[in-house]
Amino acid sequence: MATQNSMKLLEVCRVSPLFDSPNTATELSLPLTLFDLFFFKSTPIEFLSFYSHTHLDDHLYFDSILSKLKHSLSLTLAHFLPLVGKLIWPPNSQKPIIHYTPGDSISLTIAESDANFDNLSGHHVTEARDFCPLVPHLETSDSEASILTLQVTLFPSKGFCLGIVADHAVLDGKAMSLFLDSWVYISKLEKLITKNNATLLPELTPFFDRTVVKYPATLDSMFSNRLLAMNSRRSLKSFDFEVPADIVRATFELSRTDIEKIRKRVLSWGDKNGETKTNTSEPLHLSTFVLTFAYTVVCVAKAKEVESNKMIYLYIIANFRSRLDPPIPANYFGNCVGVGGIGAEARELMEESGLAIAAYRIIDGIKKMKGFLNEADKLIEMVTREKEVEGTQTQPEVISVAWSNKFRDYERDFGWGRPKKVELTNIHRTKATSMVDSKNGNGGVEVGMVLKKHEMDRFASLFVTGLQSL
Known part of the structure; x- marks a missing residue:
């Protein structure tokens, strides 16, 4: 049986892209490719990073970390607008699309846990369900699905955990890694203190053009037709992926x-x-x-x-x-x-x-x-x-x-x-x-x-x- 620990919700906020660029003020739509459709409604990518800091009982220090995280995340999202948007399935579209609208944002949850930080961040055997409170929930409904959500969980006097969940139909591990590397790069730029923009290195700049992905068009229509046959309501609501108790x-x-x-x-x-x-x-x-x-x-x-x-x-x-x-x-x-x-x-x-x-x-x-x-x-x-x-x-x-x-x-x-x-x-x-x-x-x-x-x-x-x- 999973350990019963308490989780205190400290804050739920929204983070929007922040960038002095017309890109964030323009709608963006991207079709799902065949490679994306393979992961439609599959288990989301859930990635946790544990950071050890024994002096995190100082809330001023933790607040400074959160402030930097939020600001650098906002700047990074300006380069990754599809992550801020929603997955939708318009009536006139054969398959779902990624759609970003100016004003879109992602959810960031801040929580505090009294769970055993060393157990969760160690190599030894741990009940899988003990990790569930650290994983933020990705909102989905019949009409739209969020693509990215984050949670920072504080373990007083021990450290904190950064939890990231992303819809697998939008990105794979390589793309997720690109986003994380870009976020780290922007977070470490000293000029962020005074400027609300940040330029990425060419190798960190995401490439969104779907037309470069070549494959027989018949595969696209075959997949889309089978999806519609299974899901005539075009629902985007995800399946219930429970963590087994055993x-x-x-x-x-x-x-x-x-x-x-x-x-x-x-x-x-x-x-x-x-x-x-x-x-x-x-x-x-x-x-x-x-x-x-x-x-x-x-x-x-x-x-x-x-x-x-x-x-x-x-x-x-x-x-x-x-x-x-x-x-x-x-x-x-x-x-x-x-x-x-x-x-x-x-x-x-x-x-x-x-x-x-x-x-x-x-x-x-x-x-x-x-x-x-x-x-x-x-x-x-x-x-x-x-x-x-x-x-x-x-x-x-x-x-x-x-x-x-x-x-x-x-x-x-x-x-x-x-x-x-x-x-x-x-x-x-x-x-x-x-x-x-x-x-x-x-x-x-x-x-x-x-x-x-x-x-x-x-x-x-x-x-x-x-x-x-x-």
């Missing part, structure tokens, strides 16, 4: 040394199993992502004690900006991810060569992403069809991964130090695995896990003993 979360770290040991083990086992050999002359790319996910997958399969003949499907979501033909700018703001999936029988992953099999299967899945758009019609059908009855023995086990260790989340310093801990809490609902770069900056990775308590206990033991045996 799950816990924990963070596990792989150092650069650990990752290199995994790499050597995969290579040494690679020739022992025919399925692990490549069919081309291309050199193997055993990236940090591949090795981390492979090791995690094997530990999960064993921790869940998956039946040996059951299929386990590994789903990978990757940035597709450079993979499109033609490629689109790295600072494109929206969704642009490809999905790759590949299966393996549980028994394969539990064998001695299971780590190598998992790594090579993941590589195969990444390679298959090149033809992602060629099979997009199948994915559209999968995403839009009604839920099937759960609980059958034939259902496959699914292990997916969210976020990226390339986003450098621990390098973001608004001016009061880097985060003590970052968490992606939407995995509490999706049951995905999250990956972020290591706080230690040593090239390692922090793996966020969500499992039932008895499964997490087994996973923790397998994770540690597995590394010791490498």
Whole structure:
């Protein structure tokens, strides 16, 4: 059962874009692309950053932090107007659109909690529901949906948590990372004290032009028609994504040394199993992502004690900006991810060569992403069809991964130090695995896990003993 702690609401305010520019005085509309529609009404992105400050019992100091946050946020939003707008679905539009109107603003909640800050910002096992009070609610209705909302939660004498929730139909992890990096950049500009404008570096300036995203128009109409068939009222009200009461979360770290040991083990086992050999002359790319996910997958399969003949499907979501033909700018703001999936029988992953099999299967899945758009019609059908009855023995086990260790989340310093801990809490609902770069900056990775308590206990033991045996 989740710990019962009190949460005191201190303030709920609105933050508007602040910029000496005609852009904020002009309406803006952007259509959702095929890549956006894949995440329509999906679980929002929920990102928490914990900052440790032992002298936050001084409310004047906390107020100064809030003042700087609000001001820099207002300046940053002027560059990211779609985040301030609303998602709407006009009667004359086949699909939803992002619409910004001058005067739009986002909600910012300020709260105070007496929960255990060290527990929430640590690596150890914690009940997933304990994080819920730190996650702000994203307002949605039948007619419109907010795109971004924030919450700052004070833990007196300990620190504070910055919670950000964004509609996944509007942006992916890469775009969210761009927004956060831009906000940090503006927050640290000294000239903000006297001027109500701030210029972003070119690489931080969002690119909104949807026309650069090329794909067959038939896919757009196919997706839109299926959405309308399922949702004739054009409702934007989100589904109810409850955090299950029986799950816990924990963070596990792989150092650069650990990752290199995994790499050597995969290579040494690679020739022992025919399925692990490549069919081309291309050199193997055993990236940090591949090795981390492979090791995690094997530990999960064993921790869940998956039946040996059951299929386990590994789903990978990757940035597709450079993979499109033609490629689109790295600072494109929206969704642009490809999905790759590949299966393996549980028994394969539990064998001695299971780590190598998992790594090579993941590589195969990444390679298959090149033809992602060629099979997009199948994915559209999968995403839009009604839920099937759960609980059958034939259902496959699914292990997916969210976020990226390339986003450098621990390098973001608004001016009061880097985060003590970052968490992606939407995995509490999706049951995905999250990956972020290591706080230690040593090239390692922090793996966020969500499992039932008895499964997490087994996973923790397998994770540690597995590394010791490498």
